[in-house]
Amino acid sequence: MKRSSLEILFVILNVAAFVLIQAAAAPQEKQSPIHIAVATFSHETCTFCPDQTTVADWEYYGPPTRDILRGSSGYIGGFKRMCEEYGGVELVGIISPRDSRGGSSGSWLTQESFDKYSSLIVADLRQAGHLDGVFLALHGAMAVTGIPRPEGELVRRVRAAVGKTPIMVTLDLHANEDQALADQADAVFIIKRYPHYDAGLAGETAARVMIKTIHGRYKPVMAVRKPGIITPSVFQGTGTSPAMQIMERARIWENENPDAYVSVAFGFAYADVPDAGAVVMVVANNDKKLAERIADDMSDFIWRLRKEFAGKILPKTKEGIALAIKAVRDGRRPVVLADHSDRTGGSTYILEELIQQDASNFCITTLRDEKALEAIAGKKAGDAVSLRLGGYSDEFAGNAVPLEAKIDFLGNLGRDPIAVLHFGKNNRVILTPQLMQVTDTRIFDQLGIKLEELDIIVLKSRVHFRRGYADTGIAGAIIEVDAPGWGPADLSTLPYKNIPKNLYPLYRKD
Numbered sequence: 001m002k003r004s005s006l007e008i009l010f011v012i013l014n015v016a017a018f019v020l021i022q023a024a025a026a027p028q029e030k031q032s033p034i035h036i037a038v039a040t041f042s043h044e045t046c047t048f049c050p051d052q053t054t055v056a057d058w059e060y061y062g063p064p065t066r067d068i069l070r071g072s073s074g075y076i077g078g079f080k081r082m083c084e085e086y087g088g089v090e091l092v093g094i095i096s097p098r099d100s101r102g103g104s105s106g107s108w109l110t111q112e113s114f115d116k117y118s119s120l121i122v123a124d125l126r127q128a129g130h131l132d133g134v135f136l137a138l139h140g141a142m143a144v145t146g147i148p149r150p151e152g153e154l155v156r157r158v159r160a161a162v163g164k165t166p167i168m169v170t171l172d173l174h175a176n177e178d179q180a181l182a183d184q185a186d187a188v189f190i191i192k193r194y195p196h197y198d199a200g201l202a203g204e205t206a207a208r209v210m211i212k213t214i215h216g217r218y219k220p221v222m223a224v225r226k227p228g229i230i231t232p233s234v235f236q237g238t239g240t241s242p243a244m245q246i247m248e249r250a251r252i253w254e255n256e257n258p259d260a261y262v263s264v265a266f267g268f269a270y271a272d273v274p275d276a277g278a279v280v281m282v283v284a285n286n287d288k289k290l291a292e293r294i295a296d297d298m299s300d301f302i303w304r305l306r307k308e309f310a311g312k313i314l315p316k317t318k319e320g321i322a323l324a325i326k327a328v329r330d331g332r333r334p335v336v337l338a339d340h341s342d343r344t345g346g347s348t349y350i351l352e353e354l355i356q357q358d359a360s361n362f363c364i365t366t367l368r369d370e371k372a373l374e375a376i377a378g379k380k381a382g383d384a385v386s387l388r389l390g391g392y393s394d395e396f397a398g399n400a401v402p403l404e405a406k407i408d409f410l411g412n413l414g415r416d417p418i419a420v421l422h423f424g425k426n427n428r429v430i431l432t433p434q435l436m437q438v439t440d441t442r443i444f445d446q447l448g449i450k451l452e453e454l455d456i457i458v459l460k461s462r463v464h465f466r467r468g469y470a471d472t473g474i475a476g477a478i479i480e481v482d483a484p485g486w487g488p489a490d491l492s493t494l495p496y497k498n499i500p501k502n503l504y505p506l507y508r509k510d
C-alpha cells in the first residue's frame with residue numbers, strides 16, 4: 001500500500017522530534033579537544049619546627065616553572081596518563097613553585113611566599129585562554145602565617161579567576177582539611193596508601209571525573225566529616241590495622257557505588273592548624289544523600305577504632321637500641337630503626353645511644369649537619385677528621401656527639417653535598433645538609449656502602465621507609481624508636497594552640 005504524503009510528513013516530523021529530544025537529553029559533549037589547566041603548590045608544614053619556609057626556600061631548587069607536565073609519576077603523571085587514554089584533552093601547564101628546601105622539616109610558610117605563588121598561579125590561569133577544567137595537585141598540610149586554611153584559600157582565589165569552571169584537587173593522606181576546601185573545589189580525591197604508592201591512581205581518578213564532568217556525564221557533589229581524631233604519622237601506615245581497615249572500608253563503598261569516590265586523610269599532627277585531625281571526603285554523582293550516608297559511616301567507623309588508632313606505646317631510645325642489638329644477635333639483620341620523631345634531621349639521641357651500648361656495623365642514614373659538611377669541605381676520602389656531630393637542628397636535637405672518624409666518601413647528591421664518615425666498630429654516619437628521608441636502599445650503592453655489611457640501619461622516617469625496607473622484605477626487623485623530637489608518638493607533649501578542642505585523644509579521653 002502506498003503511503004499518503006500526509007503519512008510521510010507525519011513520519012518525518014516524528015523523526016525530527018525524536019532527534020531533537022535525544023539532542024536535549026544527551027550529555028553536552030564538548031568540542032574536542034577540551035582544555036584542562038594543571039598546577040601544583042604542595043607543602044607539609046611542621047609548625048613546631050624552628051625555621052619558617054620563605055620565598056628563598058621555595059626557590060632553592062630553581063624558580064617556579066610551567067614545565068610541570070613532564071614525567072609520568074605522582075598525581076600529575078596519573079592525571080596525564082588518564083587524559084591520554086581518553087583522548088581529546090589538551091593539558092595546560094600552569095606556572096607552579098617547585099619543592100621547597102627541607103620539605104616537611106620546614107615550619108610556617110611566610111604569607112609573602114603563599115601570596116606570591118598563589119598570585120603566580122592565578123595570573124597564569126587568567127592568561128591561559130579558554131579552560132574547561134582546572135586540576136590542582138596539592139598536599140593538604142600546608143600551614144601559612146595569617147592564613148588558617150591555605151588550600152581552601154588557594155582554591156578560593158583560583159575560583160575567583162575561573163568562575164564556574166570545574167576545579168578538582170588531589171591531596172596526600174596527611175592532609176588537614178575540612179568543609180572549607182569542599183566549599184571551593186568541585187571534587188577532592190585523596191590517596192589511600194601510606195607509604196604513598198597510589199598518587200598516580202589519585203591523579204587518574206581526578207582526570208576521569210574531570211573529563212566526565214566537563215562532558216556533562218557527572219555532577220560532583222561532596223560530603224565532608226571530621227571524625228574528631230588526631231594521630232601521629234608513625235601509627236598511620238596502611239600496611240597494618242586500623243589504618244588498613246579504614247581504607248579497606250572506603251574501597252568497599254567505592255566497589256558498591258562505582259560513581260562514588262571515598263577519601264580519608266588521617267591528617268598531619270605536626271601542623272598546629274584549625275582544621276587538624278582526620279577527615280572524610282566523599283564525592284558522588286549528583287547524589288548528596290549517598291555522599292552523606294557514606295561519609296557518616298566512614299566517620300563513625302574511624303571513631304570506633306580511635307583507641308587502637310591513637311594509643312600505641314613505642315620503645316624509648318635506650319630500650320629501642322637494646323631491642324635492636326638483641327634482634328641482630330637473634331640473626332634478624334639488618335635491623336631498621338625508625339627515628340620517627342626527628343622532624344629536622346639533626347637529632348643525635350640514637351647515635352649517642354648506639355655508641356653507648358657498644359653497637360657495631362650500624363649506619364645513621366642520614367644525619368643533618370650542614371656545619372660539619374662545611375668543616376670537611378676541603379678534605380678528601382681517606383682523611384681522618386675529628387668532629388662534633390649534630391645536636392643543633394632544633395631544641396630537641398640532643399647533644400653534639402664527638403667523633404674521631406675517617407672520610408669514606410665526600411661528594412654531591414643532586415645539588416647537595418654528602419659525606420660518609422667511618423668510625424668505631426665498622427660504623428658509619430651519612431651527613432647531609434638538610435633532613436633526608438631515605439625510603440629505599442639506593443643510597444648505599446651510590447655511596448659505596450655494602451648493604452650486607454650493615455647490622456643496624458637508622459632512618460629518619462616514620463612510615464615511608466617501609467616502601468624500600470619492609471614491603472621489599474629487606475629488613476630482618478623493624479623497630480620504631482620514640483626518641484625526643486618535634487614529631488613524637490605521644491602528641492600530648494606538643495604545645496598546640498590552634499587545633500580543634502574536641503580531638504581524641506588530646507581533649508577527649510574516651
Ligand SMILES: [Zn+2]
Nearest residue numbers: 172173174196
Ligand atoms: Zn604523606
